[in-house]
Amino acid sequence: MHIDKDLVAASATPLVLAILADGESYGYAILKRVRALSAGELVWTDGMIYPLLHRLRRLGYVTTEWRTPPEGRRRKYYTITDDGRAALADQQRQWVAVSRALNDVWPGSGGVLTALGEA
Protein backbone atom coordinates (compact mmCIF):
# COMPACT_ATOMS: atom_id res chain seq x y z
CA MET A 1 0.00 0.00 0.00
CA HIS A 2 1.23 3.47 -0.82
CA ILE A 3 0.56 6.10 1.80
CA ASP A 4 0.11 9.59 0.47
CA LYS A 5 3.08 11.92 0.88
CA ASP A 6 1.08 14.58 2.72
CA LEU A 7 -0.27 12.04 5.16
CA VAL A 8 3.23 10.72 5.85
CA ALA A 9 4.44 14.26 6.46
CA ALA A 10 1.52 15.09 8.74
CA SER A 11 1.97 11.99 10.86
CA ALA A 12 5.73 12.39 11.21
CA THR A 13 5.73 14.86 14.10
CA PRO A 14 3.28 12.99 16.37
CA LEU A 15 5.00 9.69 15.63
CA VAL A 16 8.44 10.99 16.50
CA LEU A 17 7.19 12.74 19.62
CA ALA A 18 5.34 9.63 20.73
CA ILE A 19 8.44 7.50 20.25
CA LEU A 20 10.53 9.98 22.23
CA ALA A 21 7.87 10.02 24.96
CA ASP A 22 8.89 6.42 25.62
CA GLY A 23 12.45 7.50 26.30
CA GLU A 24 15.38 9.28 24.72
CA SER A 25 16.58 8.03 21.37
CA TYR A 26 18.57 8.93 18.25
CA GLY A 27 17.75 9.32 14.58
CA TYR A 28 18.49 5.83 13.34
CA ALA A 29 16.67 4.13 16.20
CA ILE A 30 13.62 6.38 15.83
CA LEU A 31 13.43 5.55 12.16
CA LYS A 32 13.62 1.82 12.84
CA ARG A 33 10.86 2.15 15.40
CA VAL A 34 8.64 3.99 12.90
CA ARG A 35 9.17 1.18 10.38
CA ALA A 36 8.36 -1.46 12.96
CA LEU A 37 5.27 0.38 14.23
CA SER A 38 3.81 0.83 10.77
CA ALA A 39 4.87 -2.62 9.58
CA GLY A 40 6.93 -0.93 6.91
CA GLU A 41 3.99 0.99 5.45
CA LEU A 42 5.22 4.42 6.48
CA VAL A 43 8.29 5.01 4.40
CA TRP A 44 10.42 8.08 4.80
CA THR A 45 13.59 8.94 3.09
CA ASP A 46 15.97 8.23 5.95
CA GLY A 47 17.74 11.57 5.93
CA MET A 48 14.53 13.56 6.27
CA ILE A 49 14.17 12.67 9.92
CA TYR A 50 17.03 15.00 10.82
CA PRO A 51 15.58 18.27 9.56
CA LEU A 52 12.39 17.22 11.36
CA LEU A 53 14.24 16.55 14.63
CA HIS A 54 16.03 19.89 14.30
CA ARG A 55 12.72 21.64 13.88
CA LEU A 56 11.36 19.97 17.02
CA ARG A 57 14.45 21.17 18.83
CA ARG A 58 14.00 24.75 17.64
CA LEU A 59 10.40 24.67 18.83
CA GLY A 60 11.65 23.47 22.21
CA TYR A 61 9.88 20.09 22.00
CA VAL A 62 13.09 18.13 22.40
CA THR A 63 16.55 18.71 23.81
CA THR A 64 19.68 17.20 22.36
CA GLU A 65 22.96 15.93 23.69
CA TRP A 66 26.03 14.47 22.00
CA ARG A 67 27.17 11.40 23.88
CA THR A 68 29.58 8.57 23.22
CA PRO A 69 28.14 5.24 24.20
CA PRO A 70 30.70 2.84 25.72
CA GLU A 71 30.94 0.63 22.67
CA GLY A 72 30.62 3.11 19.86
CA ARG A 73 30.80 6.41 18.10
CA ARG A 74 29.69 9.83 19.24
CA ARG A 75 25.97 10.11 18.74
CA LYS A 76 23.30 12.77 19.14
CA TYR A 77 20.48 11.83 21.52
CA TYR A 78 17.08 13.49 21.58
CA THR A 79 14.95 13.81 24.73
CA ILE A 80 11.38 15.06 24.82
CA THR A 81 10.56 18.14 26.96
CA ASP A 82 7.40 19.14 28.77
CA ASP A 83 6.53 21.39 25.85
CA GLY A 84 7.00 18.38 23.60
CA ARG A 85 4.65 16.27 25.71
CA ALA A 86 2.06 19.04 25.61
CA ALA A 87 2.42 19.25 21.82
CA LEU A 88 2.05 15.49 21.60
CA ALA A 89 -1.13 15.53 23.68
CA ASP A 90 -2.48 18.25 21.43
CA GLN A 91 -1.62 16.26 18.30
CA GLN A 92 -3.30 13.20 19.76
CA ARG A 93 -6.53 15.10 20.27
CA GLN A 94 -6.43 16.30 16.68
CA TRP A 95 -5.76 12.85 15.25
CA VAL A 96 -8.49 11.26 17.34
CA ALA A 97 -10.94 13.88 16.11
CA VAL A 98 -9.94 13.23 12.50
CA SER A 99 -10.08 9.47 12.82
CA ARG A 100 -13.39 9.59 14.65
CA ALA A 101 -14.86 11.59 11.77
CA LEU A 102 -13.42 9.17 9.25
CA ASN A 103 -14.76 6.24 11.21
CA ASP A 104 -18.22 7.75 11.16
CA VAL A 105 -18.31 8.19 7.41
CA TRP A 106 -16.69 4.84 6.74
CA PRO A 107 -18.83 2.49 8.82
CA GLY A 108 -17.59 -1.05 8.89
CA SER A 109 -14.06 -0.23 7.82
CA GLY A 110 -13.25 -0.68 11.50
CA GLY A 111 -9.97 -0.34 13.16
CA VAL A 112 -9.04 3.30 12.67
CA LEU A 113 -9.90 4.17 16.22
CA THR A 114 -8.58 1.01 17.74
CA ALA A 115 -5.34 1.58 15.92
CA LEU A 116 -5.07 4.94 17.59
CA GLY A 117 -5.83 3.39 20.93
CA GLU A 118 -9.13 5.28 21.49
CA ALA A 119 -7.17 7.95 23.36
Add this chain to the structure above:
Amino acid sequence: MDSMESQIAEWRAYVANAPGVNGHDVDELEDHLRHQIAELNAAGLTADEGFLIAVKRLGDLDGLSREFAREHSGRLWKQLLSGDEGEPAHLSSGWFETLVFAVTAAVAVQAARLAADAPDEEPNWLVRNASLFVLPFLAAYFARRRQLDTRRWVLTAAPFALAALVVNLYPWGADSATEVLVALHLPVVLWFAVAYPYMGGMVRSHERRMDFVRFTGEWFIYYVLIALGGGVLMGLTAAILDPTGVDVDRIAEWVLPSGAVGAVIVAAWLVESKQRVVENMAPVLTMLFTLFAVMLAGAAVVYAVTGVGGAFDRELLGTFDALLLVVLGLVLYGMSARDPSTSPEWMDAIQLVAVVSALVLDVMVLGAMIARIGDLGFTPNRTAALGLNLVLLVNLAGAAWLSARFLTRRSRLHRLERWQTTYLPVFAVWAATVVVILPPLSAFS
Protein backbone atom coordinates in the same frame (compact mmCIF):
# COMPACT_ATOMS: atom_id res chain seq x y z
CA MET B 1 37.40 -1.94 5.40
CA ASP B 2 39.87 0.78 4.41
CA SER B 3 38.10 1.29 1.13
CA MET B 4 34.89 1.64 3.12
CA GLU B 5 36.45 4.36 5.26
CA SER B 6 37.64 6.25 2.22
CA GLN B 7 34.23 5.90 0.60
CA ILE B 8 32.61 7.31 3.72
CA ALA B 9 35.16 10.14 3.82
CA GLU B 10 34.35 11.00 0.22
CA TRP B 11 30.66 10.89 0.96
CA ARG B 12 31.22 13.17 3.97
CA ALA B 13 33.04 15.74 1.88
CA TYR B 14 30.29 15.65 -0.70
CA VAL B 15 27.49 16.08 1.83
CA ALA B 16 29.35 18.79 3.75
CA ASN B 17 29.39 20.85 0.57
CA ALA B 18 25.63 20.90 0.28
CA PRO B 19 24.09 24.25 1.14
CA GLY B 20 22.28 24.31 4.47
CA VAL B 21 24.11 21.32 5.96
CA ASN B 22 26.71 22.04 8.63
CA GLY B 23 29.41 19.93 10.26
CA HIS B 24 27.25 18.62 13.10
CA ASP B 25 24.58 17.56 10.64
CA VAL B 26 27.17 15.61 8.69
CA ASP B 27 28.34 13.90 11.89
CA GLU B 28 24.78 12.93 12.65
CA LEU B 29 24.14 11.67 9.12
CA GLU B 30 27.40 9.75 9.14
CA ASP B 31 26.42 8.01 12.35
CA HIS B 32 23.16 7.06 10.68
CA LEU B 33 24.96 5.82 7.60
CA ARG B 34 27.36 3.65 9.59
CA HIS B 35 24.53 2.20 11.60
CA GLN B 36 22.66 1.29 8.45
CA ILE B 37 25.75 -0.22 6.80
CA ALA B 38 26.50 -2.31 9.88
CA GLU B 39 22.98 -3.65 9.91
CA LEU B 40 23.04 -4.49 6.20
CA ASN B 41 26.38 -6.21 6.59
CA ALA B 42 25.00 -8.24 9.45
CA ALA B 43 22.19 -9.29 7.12
CA GLY B 44 24.76 -10.70 4.72
CA LEU B 45 25.49 -7.89 2.29
CA THR B 46 29.05 -6.97 1.38
CA ALA B 47 30.51 -3.70 2.63
CA ASP B 48 30.14 -2.06 -0.79
CA GLU B 49 26.56 -3.17 -1.22
CA GLY B 50 25.73 -1.98 2.28
CA PHE B 51 27.28 1.41 1.57
CA LEU B 52 25.36 1.89 -1.67
CA ILE B 53 22.02 0.96 -0.17
CA ALA B 54 22.58 3.05 2.96
CA VAL B 55 23.47 6.11 0.89
CA LYS B 56 20.47 5.56 -1.33
CA ARG B 57 18.17 5.29 1.68
CA LEU B 58 19.37 8.57 3.12
CA GLY B 59 17.78 10.20 0.13
CA ASP B 60 19.04 12.36 -2.68
CA LEU B 61 21.24 15.15 -1.48
CA ASP B 62 19.36 17.95 -3.22
CA GLY B 63 16.13 17.14 -1.47
CA LEU B 64 17.85 16.61 1.83
CA SER B 65 19.83 19.80 1.66
CA ARG B 66 16.64 21.65 0.78
CA GLU B 67 14.92 20.29 3.88
CA PHE B 68 17.87 21.27 6.04
CA ALA B 69 17.88 24.69 4.46
CA ARG B 70 14.19 25.12 5.11
CA GLU B 71 14.69 24.33 8.78
CA HIS B 72 17.91 26.30 9.16
CA SER B 73 16.95 29.13 6.90
CA GLY B 74 19.60 31.34 8.49
CA ARG B 75 22.26 29.16 6.97
CA LEU B 76 21.28 29.83 3.44
CA TRP B 77 18.12 31.82 3.52
CA LYS B 78 18.84 33.39 0.21
CA GLN B 79 19.22 30.40 -2.02
CA LEU B 80 15.73 29.51 -0.92
CA LEU B 81 14.40 32.82 -2.09
CA SER B 82 16.34 33.43 -5.24
CA GLY B 83 15.66 30.13 -6.92
CA ASP B 84 12.56 27.97 -6.77
CA GLU B 85 14.47 24.79 -6.18
CA GLY B 86 17.07 26.26 -3.89
CA GLU B 87 19.84 26.13 -6.45
CA PRO B 88 22.83 28.04 -5.21
CA ALA B 89 22.94 31.47 -6.75
CA HIS B 90 26.15 32.79 -8.17
CA LEU B 91 27.40 36.30 -7.98
CA SER B 92 27.31 36.55 -11.74
CA SER B 93 23.62 35.70 -11.96
CA GLY B 94 21.27 38.57 -12.63
CA TRP B 95 23.87 41.31 -12.92
CA PHE B 96 22.39 42.56 -16.16
CA GLU B 97 18.93 42.81 -14.68
CA THR B 98 20.42 44.60 -11.68
CA LEU B 99 22.22 47.04 -13.89
CA VAL B 100 19.04 47.84 -15.83
CA PHE B 101 17.13 48.57 -12.64
CA ALA B 102 19.96 50.60 -11.13
CA VAL B 103 20.34 52.72 -14.27
CA THR B 104 16.59 53.23 -14.56
CA ALA B 105 16.41 54.43 -10.96
CA ALA B 106 19.37 56.74 -11.57
CA VAL B 107 17.68 58.18 -14.66
CA ALA B 108 14.48 58.77 -12.68
CA VAL B 109 16.37 60.65 -10.01
CA GLN B 110 18.25 62.75 -12.54
CA ALA B 111 15.02 63.60 -14.33
CA ALA B 112 13.52 64.72 -11.02
CA ARG B 113 16.65 66.70 -10.22
CA LEU B 114 16.59 68.51 -13.55
CA ALA B 115 12.89 69.23 -13.21
CA ALA B 116 13.51 70.71 -9.76
CA ASP B 117 16.67 72.51 -10.88
CA ALA B 118 18.54 71.03 -7.91
CA PRO B 119 20.91 71.63 -6.24
CA ASP B 120 20.45 75.36 -6.99
CA GLU B 121 16.85 75.05 -5.90
CA GLU B 122 15.53 72.57 -3.38
CA PRO B 123 11.78 72.59 -3.72
CA ASN B 124 9.88 70.82 -0.98
CA TRP B 125 8.24 68.41 -3.38
CA LEU B 126 11.61 66.98 -4.25
CA VAL B 127 12.43 66.32 -0.59
CA ARG B 128 9.00 64.83 0.07
CA ASN B 129 9.15 62.54 -2.93
CA ALA B 130 12.80 61.55 -2.67
CA SER B 131 12.20 57.95 -1.60
CA LEU B 132 9.55 57.58 -4.30
CA PHE B 133 12.23 57.97 -6.96
CA VAL B 134 14.20 55.03 -5.57
CA LEU B 135 12.29 52.40 -3.65
CA PRO B 136 9.65 51.58 -6.30
CA PHE B 137 12.53 50.37 -8.47
CA LEU B 138 13.79 48.18 -5.66
CA ALA B 139 10.29 46.78 -5.18
CA ALA B 140 9.95 46.13 -8.92
CA TYR B 141 13.37 44.51 -8.91
CA PHE B 142 12.26 42.02 -6.27
CA ALA B 143 8.85 41.51 -7.83
CA ARG B 144 10.64 40.48 -11.02
CA ARG B 145 13.19 38.28 -9.28
CA ARG B 146 10.48 36.48 -7.31
CA GLN B 147 8.39 36.14 -10.47
CA LEU B 148 5.25 37.48 -8.84
CA ASP B 149 1.91 37.00 -10.57
CA THR B 150 -0.21 39.92 -11.78
CA ARG B 151 -2.25 40.18 -8.60
CA ARG B 152 0.89 40.44 -6.48
CA TRP B 153 2.42 42.97 -8.84
CA VAL B 154 -0.67 45.11 -8.29
CA LEU B 155 -0.41 44.66 -4.52
CA THR B 156 3.26 45.59 -4.71
CA ALA B 157 2.51 48.76 -6.63
CA ALA B 158 -0.48 49.85 -4.52
CA PRO B 159 1.38 51.31 -1.50
CA PHE B 160 3.67 53.30 -3.78
CA ALA B 161 0.75 54.72 -5.75
CA LEU B 162 -1.06 55.62 -2.53
CA ALA B 163 2.02 57.24 -1.06
CA ALA B 164 2.57 59.28 -4.22
CA LEU B 165 -1.01 60.52 -4.07
CA VAL B 166 -0.81 61.41 -0.37
CA VAL B 167 2.45 63.32 -0.40
CA ASN B 168 1.58 65.24 -3.53
CA LEU B 169 -2.11 66.00 -3.05
CA TYR B 170 -2.09 67.10 0.58
CA PRO B 171 -2.20 70.91 0.80
CA TRP B 172 1.06 71.50 2.69
CA GLY B 173 1.39 74.80 4.53
CA ALA B 174 4.47 77.00 4.21
CA ASP B 175 7.37 75.87 6.43
CA SER B 176 5.30 72.89 7.40
CA ALA B 177 6.70 70.67 10.16
CA THR B 178 4.54 67.75 9.09
CA GLU B 179 6.07 67.97 5.64
CA VAL B 180 9.49 67.31 7.13
CA LEU B 181 8.06 64.47 9.20
CA VAL B 182 6.61 62.93 6.07
CA ALA B 183 9.96 63.18 4.31
CA LEU B 184 11.49 61.30 7.26
CA HIS B 185 8.83 58.63 7.66
CA LEU B 186 7.95 57.90 4.05
CA PRO B 187 11.18 55.98 3.36
CA VAL B 188 10.34 53.71 6.31
CA VAL B 189 6.84 53.07 5.01
CA LEU B 190 8.14 52.35 1.54
CA TRP B 191 10.87 50.09 2.88
CA PHE B 192 8.15 47.96 4.44
CA ALA B 193 6.36 48.09 1.09
CA VAL B 194 9.50 46.59 -0.44
CA ALA B 195 9.17 43.75 2.07
CA TYR B 196 6.07 42.52 0.24
CA PRO B 197 7.74 41.64 -3.06
CA TYR B 198 10.89 40.62 -1.19
CA MET B 199 8.94 37.96 0.69
CA GLY B 200 7.26 36.90 -2.52
CA GLY B 201 3.96 38.05 -1.07
CA MET B 202 4.15 35.65 1.88
CA VAL B 203 3.95 38.39 4.48
CA ARG B 204 2.46 36.13 7.13
CA SER B 205 5.43 33.82 7.25
CA HIS B 206 7.54 34.60 10.30
CA GLU B 207 10.57 32.98 8.70
CA ARG B 208 10.28 35.25 5.68
CA ARG B 209 9.92 38.26 7.95
CA MET B 210 13.13 37.27 9.70
CA ASP B 211 14.75 36.93 6.29
CA PHE B 212 13.69 40.46 5.52
CA VAL B 213 15.18 41.73 8.79
CA ARG B 214 18.41 39.99 7.90
CA PHE B 215 18.25 41.41 4.41
CA THR B 216 17.80 44.92 5.81
CA GLY B 217 20.87 44.60 8.01
CA GLU B 218 22.99 43.16 5.23
CA TRP B 219 21.77 45.72 2.76
CA PHE B 220 22.66 48.52 5.14
CA ILE B 221 26.19 47.20 5.59
CA TYR B 222 26.73 46.81 1.87
CA TYR B 223 25.29 50.23 1.20
CA VAL B 224 27.59 51.88 3.73
CA LEU B 225 30.56 50.07 2.21
CA ILE B 226 29.64 51.22 -1.28
CA ALA B 227 29.03 54.77 -0.04
CA LEU B 228 32.43 54.88 1.65
CA GLY B 229 34.15 53.63 -1.47
CA GLY B 230 32.21 56.09 -3.60
CA GLY B 231 33.08 58.92 -1.22
CA VAL B 232 36.79 58.19 -1.46
CA LEU B 233 36.55 58.00 -5.24
CA MET B 234 34.69 61.30 -5.45
CA GLY B 235 37.12 63.04 -3.13
CA LEU B 236 40.16 61.86 -5.07
CA THR B 237 38.58 62.74 -8.41
CA ALA B 238 37.78 66.23 -7.19
CA ALA B 239 41.32 66.68 -5.87
CA ILE B 240 42.82 65.54 -9.16
CA LEU B 241 40.54 67.53 -11.44
CA ASP B 242 40.57 70.71 -9.40
CA PRO B 243 43.86 72.12 -10.82
CA THR B 244 42.63 71.57 -14.40
CA GLY B 245 39.83 74.05 -13.89
CA VAL B 246 37.04 71.52 -14.54
CA ASP B 247 33.89 72.40 -12.63
CA VAL B 248 33.92 69.55 -10.12
CA ASP B 249 30.54 70.50 -8.68
CA ARG B 250 28.84 69.99 -12.03
CA ILE B 251 30.24 66.47 -12.20
CA ALA B 252 29.29 65.75 -8.63
CA GLU B 253 25.66 66.68 -9.15
CA TRP B 254 25.44 64.09 -11.91
CA VAL B 255 27.48 61.37 -10.29
CA LEU B 256 26.43 61.65 -6.67
CA PRO B 257 22.64 61.21 -6.91
CA SER B 258 22.94 58.56 -9.62
CA GLY B 259 25.47 56.64 -7.56
CA ALA B 260 23.49 56.93 -4.34
CA VAL B 261 20.36 55.59 -6.04
CA GLY B 262 22.04 52.92 -8.12
CA ALA B 263 23.80 51.65 -5.01
CA VAL B 264 20.40 50.91 -3.43
CA ILE B 265 19.73 48.31 -6.12
CA VAL B 266 23.30 47.07 -6.35
CA ALA B 267 23.52 46.57 -2.57
CA ALA B 268 20.28 44.56 -2.71
CA TRP B 269 21.73 42.42 -5.47
CA LEU B 270 24.93 41.86 -3.48
CA VAL B 271 22.91 40.72 -0.48
CA GLU B 272 20.87 38.44 -2.72
CA SER B 273 23.83 36.79 -4.33
CA LYS B 274 26.36 36.70 -1.54
CA GLN B 275 25.21 37.14 1.99
CA ARG B 276 28.16 35.98 3.97
CA VAL B 277 28.64 39.29 5.72
CA VAL B 278 26.53 38.06 8.58
CA GLU B 279 29.17 35.66 9.74
CA ASN B 280 31.97 38.15 9.26
CA MET B 281 30.06 40.87 11.04
CA ALA B 282 29.12 38.80 14.07
CA PRO B 283 32.36 39.46 16.04
CA VAL B 284 32.15 43.17 15.24
CA LEU B 285 28.60 43.15 16.45
CA THR B 286 29.66 41.54 19.70
CA MET B 287 32.18 44.31 20.28
CA LEU B 288 29.63 46.96 19.43
CA PHE B 289 27.19 45.51 21.89
CA THR B 290 29.76 45.37 24.62
CA LEU B 291 30.66 49.02 24.10
CA PHE B 292 27.01 49.98 23.95
CA ALA B 293 26.25 48.10 27.13
CA VAL B 294 29.07 49.90 28.95
CA MET B 295 28.09 53.31 27.58
CA LEU B 296 24.39 52.87 28.31
CA ALA B 297 24.85 51.44 31.77
CA GLY B 298 27.17 54.35 32.58
CA ALA B 299 24.74 56.91 31.21
CA ALA B 300 21.88 55.35 33.17
CA VAL B 301 23.85 55.74 36.39
CA VAL B 302 24.76 59.37 35.58
CA TYR B 303 21.16 60.21 34.79
CA ALA B 304 19.90 58.52 37.92
CA VAL B 305 22.40 60.44 40.09
CA THR B 306 22.11 63.89 38.51
CA GLY B 307 18.47 63.73 37.46
CA VAL B 308 17.18 64.58 34.00
CA GLY B 309 15.34 67.77 34.84
CA GLY B 310 18.29 70.13 34.44
CA ALA B 311 19.66 70.16 30.94
CA PHE B 312 16.50 69.24 29.14
CA ASP B 313 16.03 70.56 25.66
CA ARG B 314 13.81 69.75 22.75
CA GLU B 315 16.48 67.72 21.01
CA LEU B 316 16.63 65.14 23.76
CA LEU B 317 13.59 63.10 22.77
CA GLY B 318 14.91 62.89 19.23
CA THR B 319 18.28 61.77 20.55
CA PHE B 320 16.65 59.03 22.56
CA ASP B 321 14.59 57.94 19.59
CA ALA B 322 17.83 57.58 17.68
CA LEU B 323 19.40 55.67 20.57
CA LEU B 324 16.51 53.21 20.82
CA LEU B 325 16.52 52.79 17.05
CA VAL B 326 20.20 51.89 17.06
CA VAL B 327 19.74 49.46 19.94
CA LEU B 328 16.77 47.90 18.22
CA GLY B 329 18.71 47.65 14.96
CA LEU B 330 21.56 45.88 16.74
CA VAL B 331 19.18 43.55 18.55
CA LEU B 332 17.29 42.65 15.39
CA TYR B 333 20.33 42.17 13.22
CA GLY B 334 22.14 40.26 15.95
CA MET B 335 19.14 37.99 16.31
CA SER B 336 18.79 37.39 12.60
CA ALA B 337 22.47 36.50 12.40
CA ARG B 338 22.33 34.15 15.36
CA ASP B 339 22.05 30.40 15.13
CA PRO B 340 18.67 29.90 16.78
CA SER B 341 19.36 26.40 18.02
CA THR B 342 22.22 27.29 20.34
CA SER B 343 21.92 27.86 24.07
CA PRO B 344 22.23 31.25 25.77
CA GLU B 345 25.71 32.75 25.57
CA TRP B 346 27.41 35.64 27.32
CA MET B 347 26.63 37.69 24.23
CA ASP B 348 22.93 37.36 25.01
CA ALA B 349 23.55 38.62 28.54
CA ILE B 350 25.47 41.66 27.28
CA GLN B 351 22.71 42.37 24.83
CA LEU B 352 20.21 42.26 27.65
CA VAL B 353 22.29 44.71 29.72
CA ALA B 354 22.38 47.11 26.77
CA VAL B 355 18.64 46.86 26.16
CA VAL B 356 17.68 47.23 29.81
CA SER B 357 19.99 50.25 30.28
CA ALA B 358 18.53 51.88 27.19
CA LEU B 359 15.05 51.23 28.54
CA VAL B 360 15.82 52.69 31.97
CA LEU B 361 17.30 55.80 30.36
CA ASP B 362 14.38 56.15 28.05
CA VAL B 363 11.78 55.83 30.78
CA MET B 364 13.47 58.62 32.75
CA VAL B 365 13.57 60.90 29.72
CA LEU B 366 10.05 59.98 28.72
CA GLY B 367 8.69 60.94 32.14
CA ALA B 368 10.28 64.37 31.90
CA MET B 369 9.13 64.74 28.31
CA ILE B 370 5.52 63.92 29.06
CA ALA B 371 5.56 66.52 31.83
CA ARG B 372 6.90 69.03 29.33
CA ILE B 373 4.26 68.18 26.78
CA GLY B 374 1.69 68.53 29.56
CA ASP B 375 2.90 72.11 30.07
CA LEU B 376 3.39 73.16 26.48
CA GLY B 377 0.94 70.98 24.54
CA PHE B 378 1.45 68.80 21.48
CA THR B 379 3.17 69.79 18.28
CA PRO B 380 3.41 67.46 15.27
CA ASN B 381 7.10 66.95 15.99
CA ARG B 382 6.49 66.01 19.60
CA THR B 383 3.64 63.70 18.67
CA ALA B 384 5.77 61.89 16.13
CA ALA B 385 8.77 61.65 18.44
CA LEU B 386 6.67 60.52 21.39
CA GLY B 387 4.81 57.95 19.31
CA LEU B 388 8.01 56.51 17.92
CA ASN B 389 9.44 56.40 21.41
CA LEU B 390 6.47 54.45 22.74
CA VAL B 391 6.51 52.03 19.82
CA LEU B 392 10.20 51.35 20.42
CA LEU B 393 9.77 51.18 24.17
CA VAL B 394 7.10 48.50 23.99
CA ASN B 395 9.18 46.50 21.54
CA LEU B 396 12.36 46.61 23.60
CA ALA B 397 10.53 45.96 26.86
CA GLY B 398 9.02 42.82 25.34
CA ALA B 399 12.39 41.81 23.93
CA ALA B 400 14.09 42.38 27.31
CA TRP B 401 11.48 40.32 29.12
CA LEU B 402 11.69 37.42 26.68
CA SER B 403 15.45 37.42 26.52
CA ALA B 404 15.65 37.44 30.32
CA ARG B 405 13.43 34.36 30.28
CA PHE B 406 15.61 32.85 27.56
CA LEU B 407 18.75 33.49 29.60
CA THR B 408 17.26 31.80 32.63
CA ARG B 409 16.18 28.97 30.32
CA ARG B 410 12.52 29.43 31.00
CA SER B 411 11.77 30.25 27.39
CA ARG B 412 13.09 29.56 23.91
CA LEU B 413 14.85 31.87 21.52
CA HIS B 414 12.03 30.99 19.18
CA ARG B 415 9.61 32.99 21.35
CA LEU B 416 11.86 36.03 21.16
CA GLU B 417 12.08 35.79 17.39
CA ARG B 418 8.32 35.46 17.17
CA TRP B 419 7.88 38.59 19.26
CA GLN B 420 10.08 40.59 16.91
CA THR B 421 8.61 39.26 13.69
CA THR B 422 5.08 39.75 15.03
CA TYR B 423 5.92 43.30 16.01
CA LEU B 424 7.31 44.36 12.63
CA PRO B 425 3.96 45.52 11.21
CA VAL B 426 3.58 47.90 14.17
CA PHE B 427 6.56 49.91 12.90
CA ALA B 428 5.06 50.02 9.43
CA VAL B 429 1.68 51.10 10.76
CA TRP B 430 3.17 53.82 12.93
CA ALA B 431 5.25 55.25 10.09
CA ALA B 432 2.22 55.14 7.81
CA THR B 433 0.19 56.95 10.48
CA VAL B 434 2.70 59.79 10.58
CA VAL B 435 2.62 60.04 6.79
CA VAL B 436 -1.11 59.72 6.19
CA ILE B 437 -2.99 60.72 9.35
CA LEU B 438 -0.82 63.13 11.30
CA PRO B 439 -0.68 65.88 8.61
CA PRO B 440 -4.46 66.36 8.33
CA LEU B 441 -4.76 66.15 12.14
CA SER B 442 -2.29 69.02 12.49
CA ALA B 443 -3.88 70.97 9.64
CA PHE B 444 -0.70 70.48 7.53
CA SER B 445 1.11 72.97 9.74
